[in-house]
Amino acid sequence: MPPKRPLQITSFFTPTAQKKLRPTLLSTATEPPDTHPSYPFAIAKLPASLVFSSRPPVDASTSTSETTSTEIATTADEIPPTHPHQGQPNLSLSLYRPLLHPALAATIYTHLLTSLPFYRVTYPITRGGTQVLVHTPRYTTVFGLDATSAASANSTTPHRPLPSCLRRLKDHVETRTGARFNFVLVNYYAGSADSIAWHSDGETFLEERPGIASLSLGGVREFWMRPAVGACGMAGGGKLKGKGAKGTKLEFLLRSGDCLLMDGATQRAWEHCVPKRGDAATAGRINVTFRYVVKKEGTANYYRYNVGAGPVWRWDEEAGEMRLWEKEGDAKKNEVKKEEGAGEKEIIETATKKGGDVVKKEEVEAE
Numbered sequence: 622m623p624p625k626r627p628l629q630i631t632s633f634f635t636p637t638a639q640k641k642l643r644p645t646l647l648s649t650a651t652e653p654p655d656t657h658p659s660y661p662f663a664i665a666k667l668p669a670s671l672v673f674s675s676r677p678p679v680d681a682s683t684s685t686s687e688t689t690s691t692e693i694a695t696t697a698d699e700i701p702p703t704h705p706h707q708g709q710p711n712l713s714l715s716l717y718r719p720l721l722h723p724a725l726a727a728t729i730y731t732h733l734l735t736s737l738p739f740y741r742v743t744y745p746i747t748r749g750g751t752q753v754l755v756h757t758p759r760y761t762t763v764f765g766l767d768a769t770s771a772a773s774a775n776s777t778t779p780h781r782p783l784p785s786c787l788r789r790l791k792d793h794v795e796t797r798t799g800a801r802f803n804f805v806l807v808n809y810y811a812g813s814a815d816s817i818a819w820h821s822d823g824e825t826f827l828e829e830r831p832g833i834a835s836l837s838l839g840g841v842r843e844f845w846m847r848p849a850v851g852a853c854g855m856a857g858g859g860k861l862k863g864k865g866a867k868g869t870k871l872e873f874l875l876r877s878g879d880c881l882l883m884d885g886a887t888q889r890a891w892e893h894c895v896p897k898r899g900d901a902a903t904a905g906r907i908n909v910t911f912r913y914v915v916k917k918e919g920t921a922n923y924y925r926y927n928v929g930a931g932p933v934w935r936w937d938e939e940a941g942e943m944r945l946w947e948k949e950g951d952a953k954k955n956e957v958k959k960e961e962g963a964g965e966k967e968i969i970e971t972a973t974k975k976g977g978d979v980v981k982k983e984e985v986e987a988e
Contacts, residue, residue, distance in 0.1 A: 655784040661933045661946065664784040665736040667729070673793040675700040675878075677722040699797065702882070706871055712846075713885030719878030720797060720836060726878035730838035732786060733907055735936045737762050739809055739943060742929035758897075759815040760934055760943060763927035765804030767826070767914040778920055781928075787909070790836070794911050798882050800832040802911035804919075806927055810842060810895065811943065813903035817895045821849060823888035826919030827912060832884035834911040837875040840904030844881070846871040846893045 654663035676698060702715040721729065739760035746753050764787055770778035783791065787805045795801055808817065822833050835844075847870045875881065883893075895908070914920060935946035 655786075657782060659779070659781040660784070661738045661948070662935070664738075664786065665732070666784075667732055667786045667789060671725070671728070673721060673725065673789070674698070675717065675719050675722055677724060705873075709869070709871070711886040711890035713883070713887050715798065715882040715884075716873075717797060717880040717882070719876070720794070720880035721838075721878040723878055726838050729786075729790070730877065730907055733807065733838065733909070734809065734905070735938065736786065737784075737807060738946070739807075739934040740928050740931055741934060742926060742931060744926060744929065757926075759817060760809035760811065761807065761927040763804065763806045763923050765914065765920070765923070767917055767920045768803060769915060769917050770920060771803065778917055779924070780920055781924075790909060791911055794834050794836065794880065797880075798832070798834055800834060800882065800884065800911075800913070802834070802913050804912050804914045804923060806910045806912070806923065808908040808910075809943070810840070810906040810908070812905065813898040816897045819847070819892045819894045821888045821892045822883075822910075822912065824919065824922070826914055826916035826922065827888075828915055830885055831888050831912060832882060833888065834880055834882045835875075836880045836909040836911075838877050838907040838909065840906040841874055841876050842895055842903070842906050843898065844873040844875045844893065844895055846873075846891050849890060849892050 652666045652669060654665045656663045700717070700719065702717045705714055705716055706712055719726065739762050741760060742757040744755055744757075746755055764781045764783045766778060766780040766782070770776040770780070783805055787807075791802050791805055810816070822831065873881070883891075914923070933946040934943045936942075937944040
C-alpha cells in the first residue's frame with residue numbers, strides 16, 4: 622500500500638480577512654545595509670541617531686523619535702519595571718511598560734517589518750501515531766549562534782549573525798534587564814488569525830533557569846500564561862511534560878513598546894500563548910524574543926523551526942502585506958518564462974486560424 626499522506630492542520634491557521642494597516646516607511650538610511658551570505662537580501666540599518674529609551678524626548682512638540690546623541694537618557698531616567706503576579710509559585714516576571722516609548726516603538730516596528738526576511742515554516746510531527754504536517758500560523762525569522770559554537774575557533778555551525786538593527790535592540794534589552802542573550806527570534810502576527818499555541822521555552826539547550834525577554838511592537842495582543850501540569854509545587858529539576866493545568870490563567874494585554882522578561886523557574890513551571898482572536902481588524906504585531914542558547918543543537922533547532930527550507934516572504938509596501946520574495950535574477954527568469962508562455966499561446970492561436978497546424982515561432986513573429 623502507498624504511504625499515507627500526512628494530515629495537514631490548516632483549519633486553525635486559515636487567515637481571516639483584515640483591514641490593511643500600512644506602516645509609514647522610514648527615510649532612507651545613510652549607512653550601507655548589512656550583508657552576509659546567509660541573508661537572502663541586504664538588511665537596512667536603523668538610523669544611527671536613534672536613541673532607545675522608555676521616555677520620549679523632553680520637547681515632544683519639536684523633536685522626533687530620531688533624537689541626537691546628546692539626548693540619550695541614563696538608566697536612572699528610564700521607567701522602572703513592575704513585577705506582576707508575585708504571589709504565584711515559580712513565576713518571575715518583570716514588565717517594562719514601556720521599554721520603548723510609543724513613537725520609537727512605531728519606528729522600529731516599521732523598520733523590522735520592511736527590512737527583515739520572514740518565513741512561513743511547515744514541518745512534520747507525529748501525533749497519536751499519525752504523521753501531521755504543521756503550518757506555522759505566523760511569519761518567523763531568527764538570527765544568532767549558540768555559546769558553544771561561538772567559543773570554538775573551528776566551529777562550522779551554520780548560522781546567521783545578528784544584523785545591526787537587532788543587535789542594537791539586543792544590547793539595549795541586556796542593559797535594561799541585566800540578562801544576556803545570543804539569539805533573537807522575530808514573529809510577525811499579520812492579523813487576529815495568526816497565533817502561537819500553549820508552550821514553554823524550557824528547552825534543554827538553554828540555560829538551567831533561562832531568561833526570555835519578549836518585546837512587543839505594533840498592534841496590541843493578548844498574552845496568556847498558565848501553570849504546567851504538576852508545576853506549582855516544583856522546586857526545580859527537569860523540563861515538565863503534558864498539557865497545562867486547569868484553573869489559574871494569567872492574562873496580559875501587551876502594547877507596542879512593552880517588554881516582558883520571564884526568568885527564574887518560569888519556563889519550567891509555566892506555559893504561555895498568544896491566542897487567536899475574532900477581530901479581523903487586529904493590527905499587525907511584531908514580537909522580538911531574546912534568549913541565550915548554550916548548546917549547538919539549539920542553533921539547529923531554532924533555524925529549523927523559524928527559517929526552514931521554504932520560500933522567503935518580504936513586506937510589499939504597494940500591496941500592504943507580506944508577499945513571496947524572489948531574487949532579482951530569478952524574477953527576471955520568471956518574467957522571461959511568462960513572456961515565452963504568452964508567445965507560445967499566440968503561436969497556437971495563430972496556427973489554429975491557419976487551419977489547425979502549429980507553425981514555427983519565426984513565422985508568427987514575421988506576420
